[in-house]
Amino acid sequence: MGSSVAAYKHYFRNRSFLASLVFSLTLLLVSVVINFYAGEYATESASSPVTDIVLSNTRVFDVDGIFVYGAITFWIFVAFLCLYRPQRIPFVASSVALFTLVRSVFIVLTHIGPYPTYLVVHSYIMSRFAFGGDLFFSGHTGLPFLLALIFWRDVRLRIFFIASSLLFGVVVLLAHLHYSIDVLSAFFITYSIYRMAEVMFKKEKTLFAS
Numbered sequence: 001m002g003s004s005v006a007a008y009k010h011y012f013r014n015r016s017f018l019a020s021l022v023f024s025l026t027l028l029l030v031s032v033v034i035n036f037y038a039g040e041y042a043t044e045s046a047s048s049p050v051t052d053i054v055l056s057n058t059r060v061f062d063v064d065g066i067f068v069y070g071a072i073t074f075w076i077f078v079a080f081l082c083l084y085r086p087q088r089i090p091f092v093a094s095s096v097a098l099f100t101l102v103r104s105v106f107i108v109l110t111h112i113g114p115y116p117t118y119l120v121v122h123s124y125i126m127s128r129f130a131f132g133g134d135l136f137f138s139g140h141t142g143l144p145f146l147l148a149l150i151f152w153r154d155v156r157l158r159i160f161f162i163a164s165s166l167l168f169g170v171v172v173l174l175a176h177l178h179y180s181i182d183v184l185s186a187f188f189i190t191y192s193i194y195r196m197a198e199v200m201f202k203k204e205k206t207l208f209a210s
Helices: 005-012 015-044 064-084 086-109 139-150 155-174 180-200 202-208
Strands: none
Touching: 005 015, 005 086, 015 086, 015 202, 064 086, 064 139, 064 155, 086 139, 086 180, 086 202, 139 155, 139 180, 155 180, 180 202
């Protein structure tokens, strides 16, 4: 069933879908709040920076525009994909929420200080989600890869999301906003998160594929 008015009427009259929708969006909201406080704690508790094989051998590049506006454009596109087919919303929202919760745990446990030289991002929006000590692991890298796994059956979307993940991974390294381990580990941790989401949100996954 597509994105027509009939599709919206069908799903929004379905109590099971509405329950999944409310649950997933609530979980997403809770995860964002937890991430906010985890980021503040990690920044306040940040230790000294460490050396890095990539950052120690590259200068800082001004990729502010891609980091900020590229990410905003990316999420507008994801929102469009979900709104186009509302049955996608619960699984995507739940998976992103799980990713955010898991990352919140990691950044509380691991709060190495930012690399001494890094790009100062001039964006109020990004400053609400990036604190300085919330480095491990890279959300800019992991979230697009999570979307690639979610939309894996659509080859074009899969390629787009993987390319986005690689692009943002390079961008955060060029800006010295993440250590190499933050970027590399994101792929492995994100894959585990996706597998967890498949088990934890079976009903939402079934809706996504309908």
